[in-house]
Amino acid sequence: MSLATFKGGIHPPDKKDISKDRSISPAKPPKRVVIPLAQHIGAPCKLSVIVGQEVKKGEVIGAPEGFVSAPVHSSVSGKVIAIGEFPNAMGRMVMSVVIENNGKEEWTSLKDNPDYMKLPPEELRAKVKDAGIVGMGGAAFPAHVKLSPPKEKPVDVVILNGAECEPYLTADYRLMIERPQEVVEGLKVLMKILGVNKGFIGIENNKPDAVEAMKNAVSGESNIQVCPLEVKYPQGAEKMLIKAAVGREVPPRGLPMDVGVVVHNIGTATAIYEAARYGKPLIERVVTVTGEGIKEPKNLMVKIGTLVSDLIEECGGFKSEAAKVVSGGPMMGFALYSLDVPVTKGTSGILVLPEEGVVHAEEFGPCIRCGRCIDICPMGLMPSMLSILSEKGFYEETKEYNLFDCFECGSCTYVCPSKRPIVQLVRLAKSLVKP
Amino acid sequence: MDTVKKEHQLIVSVSPHIKSEETTSRIMWSVNAALLPATVMGAYFFGPRAVFILAIAIIAAVLSEYIFQKSLNRKVSVNDGSAFLTGLLLGMNLPPSVPFYIPIVGSFAAVVITKQLFGGLGFNVFNPALIGRAFLLISFPKLMTIWKEPTAAFIQFDAKTTATPLGILKEEGVAKLMEAFGDNISLYTQLFTGHRAGSIGETSSIALLIGAAFLLYRGYISWHIPASFLGTAALIAWIFGTKGALFAGDPIVHLLSGGMLLGAFFMATDYVTCRSVKIGQILFGIGCGFLTMLIRLKGGYPEGVMFAILIMNCFSPIIDRGFKTKVFGARKEIKESKK
Numbered sequence: 001m002s003l004a005t006f007k008g009g010i011h012p013p014d015k016k017d018i019s020k021d022r023s024i025s026p027a028k029p030p031k032r033v034v035i036p037l038a039q040h041i042g043a044p045c046k047l048s049v050i051v052g053q054e055v056k057k058g059e060v061i062g063a064p065e066g067f068v069s070a071p072v073h074s075s076v077s078g079k080v081i082a083i084g085e086f087p088n089a090m091g092r093m094v095m096s097v098v099i100e101n102n103g104k105e106e107w108t109s110l111k112d113n114p115d116y117m118k119l120p121p122e123e124l125r126a127k128v129k130d131a132g133i134v135g136m137g138g139a140a141f142p143a144h145v146k147l148s149p150p151k152e153k154p155v156d157v158v159i160l161n162g163a164e165c166e167p168y169l170t171a172d173y174r175l176m177i178e179r180p181q182e183v184v185e186g187l188k189v190l191m192k193i194l195g196v197n198k199g200f201i202g203i204e205n206n207k208p209d210a211v212e213a214m215k216n217a218v219s220g221e222s223n224i225q226v227c228p229l230e231v232k233y234p235q236g237a238e239k240m241l242i243k244a245a246v247g248r249e250v251p252p253r254g255l256p257m258d259v260g261v262v263v264h265n266i267g268t269a270t271a272i273y274e275a276a277r278y279g280k281p282l283i284e285r286v287v288t289v290t291g292e293g294i295k296e297p298k299n300l301m302v303k304i305g306t307l308v309s310d311l312i313e314e315c316g317g318f319k320s321e322a323a324k325v326v327s328g329g330p331m332m333g334f335a336l337y338s339l340d341v342p343v344t345k346g347t348s349g350i351l352v353l354p355e356e357g358v359v360h361a362e363e364f365g366p367c368i369r370c371g372r373c374i375d376i377c378p379m380g381l382m383p384s385m386l387s388i389l390s391e392k393g394f395y396e397e398t399k400e401y402n403l404f405d406c407f408e409c410g411s412c413t414y415v416c417p418s419k420r421p422i423v424q425l426v427r428l429a430k431s432l433v434k435p
Numbered sequence: 436m437d438t439v440k441k442e443h444q445l446i447v448s449v450s451p452h453i454k455s456e457e458t459t460s461r462i463m464w465s466v467n468a469a470l471l472p473a474t475v476m477g478a479y480f481f482g483p484r485a486v487f488i489l490a491i492a493i494i495a496a497v498l499s500e501y502i503f504q505k506s507l508n509r510k511v512s513v514n515d516g517s518a519f520l521t522g523l524l525l526g527m528n529l530p531p532s533v534p535f536y537i538p539i540v541g542s543f544a545a546v547v548i549t550k551q552l553f554g555g556l557g558f559n560v561f562n563p564a565l566i567g568r569a570f571l572l573i574s575f576p577k578l579m580t581i582w583k584e585p586t587a588a589f590i591q592f593d594a595k596t597t598a599t600p601l602g603i604l605k606e607e608g609v610a611k612l613m614e615a616f617g618d619n620i621s622l623y624t625q626l627f628t629g630h631r632a633g634s635i636g637e638t639s640s641i642a643l644l645i646g647a648a649f650l651l652y653r654g655y656i657s658w659h660i661p662a663s664f665l666g667t668a669a670l671i672a673w674i675f676g677t678k679g680a681l682f683a684g685d686p687i688v689h690l691l692s693g694g695m696l697l698g699a700f701f702m703a704t705d706y707v708t709c710r711s712v713k714i715g716q717i718l719f720g721i722g723c724g725f726l727t728m729l730i731r732l733k734g735g736y737p738e739g740v741m742f743a744i745l746i747m748n749c750f751s752p753i754i755d756r757g758f759k760t761k762v763f764g765a766r767k768e769i770k771e772s773k774k
Contacts, residue, residue: 006763012453091447167453239763249764323446330452337447353452365459365515366557371711372457379763384711402762410451417457418557424449 166329496522527636667724
């Protein structure tokens with residue numbers, strides 16, 4: 001049986017074995033957390049606490065500004081000890097709130113509402129918004145925005161993204177194995193908010209037990225379908241996933257909404273379930289700490305704002321060969337220059353790579369026009385031409401080759417036998433020309 | 436915090452952080468390896484002289500690249516195997532009887548003029564080995580068209596000169612060719628094993644096919660160019676191959692003789708000078724097949740593979756411009772804009 005997929009893509013070693021059998025365990029409570037006020041795509045939050053103020057778990061410390069924004073909550077109970085600019089995983093300085101943890105784990109208010117499914121869609125949407133939920137696969141786009149499609153773009157399908165196509169990462173996999181029911185409940189909330197009666201859960205087939213677990217969990221739901229996908233990067237890219245699961249192609253530079261689809265990540269779905277049922281804000285998430293350079297790989301439930309250095313310590317520290325620490329997956333994650341950066345809502349993993357697995361400013365050769373990048377580009381672009389034009393400074397001309405349709409999955413750079421920094425040259429061109 | 440090595444020097448670079456193990460030099464050396472069976476058969480049929488010619492062509496190619504790059508203070512890239520490959524391919528495309536200075540001249544023309552002067556690997560417009568051969572054919576027309584009879588044993592120094600199957604076909608017709616080889620079956624068998632006159636590396640069809648199968652299996656070449664090249668040539672050979680009668684030609688003779696297989700699998704598929712988009716590759720292959728047969732059947736030379744590929748090399752940039760890939764989801768956009 002051939003599995004659902006898209007055209008193109010690459011097959012990097014998936015390296016999931018390193019962490020896939022470690023159940024999700026709560027990370028040690030951090031002594032202090034550094035919570036950035038901008039953890040999402042969109043406007044940063046407005047600060048709503050002052051230094052010295054006592055806060056509880058789940059208390060709003062940053063209020064959203066504008067529609068495309070999401071509130072930020074305290075992930076611990078304790079005292080605000082500093083407010084200022086701190087580095088984030090992308091290497092930028094962002095306004096952040098530092099809170100000293102008093103260890104009491106006092107919540108603002110959490111109440112169980114088992115009848116949450118009876119709430120009207122608007123109320124559920126408001127709960128998602130108030131919980132500060134953003135896309136937890138990495139992009140961190142505010143979830144409620146995707147749940148408010150304009151009238152002219154009717155949505156009829158919700159897809160949960162369980163592809164987890166980035167090598168190494170196992171956070172979503174563990175959630176599907178350990179909490180399949182919550183994932184399904186989250187999907188049902190999403191479907192209710194959008195008034196949709198078709199749900200799909202797309203899972204790469206290198207996780208047969210996750211496929212099995214999810215199939216069992218949806219056995220009573222006639223309108224939800226589990227869709228095993230071919231193992232291929234970037235299977236979890238929104239457009240590729242939609243193509244694979246329902247066969248629709250999002251037009252260039254369009255949104256999933258343009259073809260009636262809303263996609264959410266597995267982690268996001270569980271967060272939405274918790275928000276709908278308990279009113280629990282997004283203050284913690286599963287983070288896979290893995291890679292050949294970490295002593296004890298783990299899947300940890302981590303409070304937002306916990307420093308990466310705390311997680312490395314909890315996982316036994318580095319092995320001697322550790323050379324690079326990446327926030328996110330190896331294909332699209334960010335290399336950290338400091339371990340004193342916080343886990344944010346979009347941090348799916350902390351990856352410690354050894355020296356030999358690391359690609360950095362190495363010499364590269366000329367394009368030999370082998371066409372590998374063209375064959376595998378999931379967007380049907382010609383990365384070789386983009387890289388040649390950008391390398392020679394013909395930035396405007398890159399637009400003829402659909403520069404702005406590239407979503408920077410990095411597959412071209414992975415396969416290039418000349419080791420050319422193709423996606424980097426694409427980014428360079430993007431930063432120098434206007435769409 | 437203390438257990439974390441704060442002094443640890445972290446490497447920072449932009450994503451992606453992993454890369455495939457494929458390298459340009461691994462590809463080039465694999466193609467060299469794929470040519471090994473045909474090289475061995477060439478040595479077997481044409482003796483030590485053939486081995487010398489191959490060796491000289493390779494050494495001259497690698498040395499001229501080295502000297503050129505050294506003298507211009509460029510990074511020396513002879514280790515990537517591409518100059519070696521050019522030398523090997525050039526040698527395989529030479530008659531086994533040429534004087535030893537011929538491969539030197541040819542390799543220089545191939546590596547320095549065709550490749551390095553155009554900017555080095557990746558920037559040459561034409562297939563270097565074929566320009567080298569074309570240069571020699573035009574400069575030394577006599578020397579380049581003396582063919583030796585193959586011998587069954589490795590050691591034989593004074594083989595008779597003879598004509599290639601295509602030469603016989605061109606000058607004297609298919610009946611004479613059959614006569615020269617005995618019968619149909621014997622002709623096909625000898626063309627298949629390579630027991631025929633021709634360039635050193637082009638004669639053994641079976642050896643070339645083994646190498647080609649390896650490249651296809653490893654994904655270093657795709658079927659698009661060879662299939663469209665050979666398919667077009669076979670079709671034309673079948674339809675127009677016999678004078679005065681349509682659909683009476685013998686495509687097998689045409690496919691297995693001359694440089695058809697060597698050209699279709701190893702020369703037309705050269706990454707730099709063929710096209711990278713699949714539909715462009717098919718057009719490129721059809722053009723090669725058509726031009727080869729045009730030259731063979733109507734042109735002044737018995738063999739047309741070399742010029743066919745070189746002419747199609749000229750069209751490559753235009754094919755590239757005309758046939759870009761379709762952007763994901765693009766068709767829908769066109770529909771919408773029409774509304």
